[in-house]
Amino acid sequence: MRIALLEDEHEQAHNIQSILSERGHVCDTFANGQAFLGAVLHRSYDLMILDWQIPDMSGIDVLTNVRAQLNWPLPAIFLTQRDTEEDIVQALDAGADDYLAKPARAAELVARINALARRSNPESEQSLLRYGPFEVNTHQRSIVLHGEPLNLTDKDFDLTLFLFQNQGRLLTRDMLLERVWGLGRDINTRTVDTHMSRLRRRLGLNPENGFRIKTIYQRGYRLEAVKPSSTTELMTDTVANA
Incomplete structure (x- = not known):
């Protein structure tokens, strides 16, 4: 810690x-x-x-x-x-x-x-965690979105789990390097930025799925829960009533 x-x-x-x-x-x-x-x-x-x-x-x-x-x-x-x-x-x-x-x-x-x-952090002792449409299995080290398994590397999984367990919290690059990669502080590397960019695409972290990764300039990242856009809500309602 x-x-x-x-x-x-x-x-x-x-x-x-x-x-x-x-x-x-x-x-x-x-x-x-x-x-x-x-x-x-x-x-x-x-x-x-x-x-x-x-x-x-x-x-x-x-x-x-x-x-x-x-x-x-x-x-x-x-x-x-x-x-x-x-x-x-x-x-x-x-x-x-x-x-x-x-x-x-x-x-x-x-x-x-x-x-x-x-x-x-009571979630640390649970094996099956749910975050909106995301289902995280910590024993199997797998993540499912809307019932479909996601293709993630081990490091992608570690980073995703850490983000979900700390949603709403500013996570500096130094902290992510320490806690996810096990590297020391003050290391000049773009490893974190590269992985964050990839996770946005692989996880579908957008309002339609209820989450987004926000970049905090010169400080780090924060995973935020967001409401689906009104367009998405309207489309969902239309399909449900069809």
């Missing part, structure tokens, strides 16, 4: 980053709210960990801004020295998914992150 950590104490941030890195996660650390918001709103993260007391704004204000501006529910854990019942209730009411008091115990922090990841 790629995790964004808001923590202004250098030693604390380093310890948490080390704990997460040892478990295979990528953790970017930020010492103030503005830098954190700039990253979370313009990059792709799977989860965020927030301190409450930071120099330029409170962790609650940061979370409120993320919830107001991000168009998908990025999981959030508070990790802070404030541990009264009122504090916990305020954080949860502001949109936090979990709450831990400092100092963080490594095993518990990792377990909470893993549990939250499972809750935020």
Whole structure:
């Protein structure tokens, strides 16, 4: 997972980053709210960990801004020295998914992150997934559209599944390279763009099938659910009434 950590104490941030890195996660650390918001709103993260007391704004204000501006529910854990019942209730009411008091115990922090990841993506444990007219079989690694199997490569399947599981979410090229291809960040390659162009054609990602891949200039891609065009709806109604 790629995790964004808001923590202004250098030693604390380093310890948490080390704990997460040892478990295979990528953790970017930020010492103030503005830098954190700039990253979370313009990059792709799977989860965020927030301190409450930071120099330029409170962790609650940061979370409120993320919830107001991000168009998908990025999981959030508070990790802070404030541990009264009122504090916990305020954080949860502001949109936090979990709450831990400092100092963080490594095993518990990792377990909470893993549990939250499972809750935020329950589809990961299902073998047959449906997205409009698309039927995705994760065991057979196959995709059917309107009852017809699609001819996809293994990488096409991996990319398609990742797009469907993250529909509505901005996915940067770096994140796609990491999660689908297993490549490091900041690699200069057009692999992602080439595959996206091909998937648009092979999957029929258009309003008639209820989805489209939107290119976000200089940032990445987002799979969006869209309503069929009025022309398509009229044709469907005409056939149904014939």
